[in-house]
Amino acid sequence: MLGIAMTLPANENDRAGVPDDATLAREAMAGSVQAYERIYRRHAPRLYAVIWRICGRHAARAEDVLQDTFVKAWRALPGFRFDSALGTWLQRLAVNTALMELRARGAMADCESGDHDLEALAGADESARCAGTGLDLERAVATLPPRARAVLVLHDIEGWKHHEIAEELGMAVGSSKAQLHRARGLLRKRLGESR
């Protein structure tokens, strides 16, 4: 069990008469920590899920990244211009913070050459593969190399477009597509599917 829980989507909050994101954001900009806490309660579960996956299911790192994200967002909030939804803005900040954390640990360094890590993974730890039943999908995603994992999580789970991923990860759109293609292939192998 992964401790997953659903929260009310934004429109449910609206129907319940709860202040919308823009109202809370303006109050938080004026210095209201209480309003900011409501923003946190509303968006943290969504951000934590994506951070946790990008961090390879490492709970302590994910918690640190979540904390950094919300501290950064508090400081950057006065510059928020409402050009995008608050949730979108927060998610981009969270992803950026998670990627910075990976880079700081050197986890992305091996991936700069593009394919090397993916090829390496294909032959690595064959015992972790589980033909027939297959590995748990979450665990299998976590075994992907960091950059490939980030592309897969953002595209296939979070629904980002390749140009958005490419911009965030500082790579070409073609590279994002290639990483996704190979990440899916590796994932299928991890899940014990035949080629």
Add this chain to the structure above:
Amino acid sequence: MNEHDERDEELARRLRSLPREMVPPARAWARVEVQLLAPAPQQPRPRRGGGGRIRGRWRALAGFAAAASLALLLVPSLLPRQESPPAPAPRAAPATVQQAERMRGEYRQALAAVPAGEIPDELRPALVELDRSAASILAAIHEAPGSRYLLDQLQRTYAQRLQLTRRAAFAAAGLPT
């Protein structure tokens, strides 16, 4: 659609069906709050003239709050961090955590009931330190649930913050404190 596309689509469907939300550890917000309430790099300069006697008192109070905050921040740092990857399933918060959160709710209600007024510059550092101290204690309670000492400290800090806020409000209204 060829076989490869179909397999990609099937995998993508399974990935899309993964949960999009996870509840972060309860202590995470308390940790964020500690940093939000940390003093800004540049504090406003105290006004010149008047209030010298009370300024010294508030400075002492701010010093106490800062010391308490520092000491309490050491509590979580001494505890082992959870390094295991899977997130734990949500559990009911321990009694002390529930008490602390209830206390915070009551404190906020009491604070909201204090008439709004301009806070004198010389009181701001003490208020900031007390807020920071309270947030640190709350974070420590989440880290080390079960500590009655921390709960008492939280109650004491909230009481001091309320008392100081009320005095500031009365002073701003020209009423005796």
